[in-house]
């Protein structure tokens with residue numbers, strides 16, 4: 001039986017760095033499945049690792065039929081899934097009514113529904129010591145005005161991951177909610193919606209992608225439930241638990 005890892009959002013940013021970290025940490029894997037919409041980007045990236053076997057799945061995870069393709073591929077291949085990394089995500093940061101309804105729906109589908117469906121479909125192919133790593137965000141710790149729908153999707157994924165952690169513990173399947181703060185990725189650079197000045201986003205530090213991917217895989221393997229890299233972001237997680245959100249939102253607004 002083939003042992004595989006599945007990584008969504010593998011065509012750019014954190015997802016690509018996760019692919020590199022998985023290749024380094026799990027050289028015994030038979031195959032890594034790469035999921036994102038841009039087939040050419042995935043193929044070009046995969047070409048950098050000629051000794052590694054990949055399966056390229058160019059899927060739009062906001063579209064129902066993509067999940068049918070995913071399920072059918074699993075059914076045909078019958079792999080053992082060692083690792084599922086739900087990384088794909090999109091953001092829009094503007095006042096709620098300035099973001100189109102279609103974009104809001106896409107955020108909900110990609111950031112919240114898709115990881116839930118992929119976990120559901122992947123679980124029958126997992127066993128003890130398999131792991132699920134869901135990329136959440138510090139934006140999920142408390143509502144983030146002007147990123148309202150995005151932060152709500154990440155709050156869903158954060159709670160979903162913790163619930164699943166508890167449910168799967170007995171089966172020995174690990175679940176980690178990775179909650180990063182600022183990262184210099186495609187999302188950050190192309191999100192023209194981000195406020196240009198006087199934003200809380202400007203004063204927060206950028207995280208080291210290589211370090212957080214490697215640390216996350218370690219923490220997943222060790223059975224940790226939540227990982228928030230960086231002291232400032234850890235502090236925010238504590239503050240978001242202690243301070244009523246009505247007051248906190250004066251500061252969390254972007």
Ligand SMILES: NC(=O)c1ccc[n+]([C@@H]2O[C@H](COP(=O)([O-])OP(=O)(O)OC[C@H]3O[C@@H](n4cnc5c(N)ncnc54)[C@H](OP(=O)(O)O)[C@@H]3O)[C@@H](O)[C@H]2O)c1
Pocket residue numbers: 008009010011012013014015035036037038039041059060061062087088089090091110135136137138179180181182183184185186187188
């Ligand atoms: N950057 C930050 O500051 C930050 C902070 C906290 C959390 N995060 C989270 O980190 C994760 C990775 O984001 P990133 O920063 O690395 O951004 P990124 O560079 O923009 O990567 C996003 C990835 O998602 C994929 N994607 C977008 N729409 C998709 C769709 N409809 N179907 C399938 N895949 C899709 C993209 O590939 P295609 O375009 O090829 O489909 C790309 O590979 C996200 O979940 C994000 O919310 C980011």
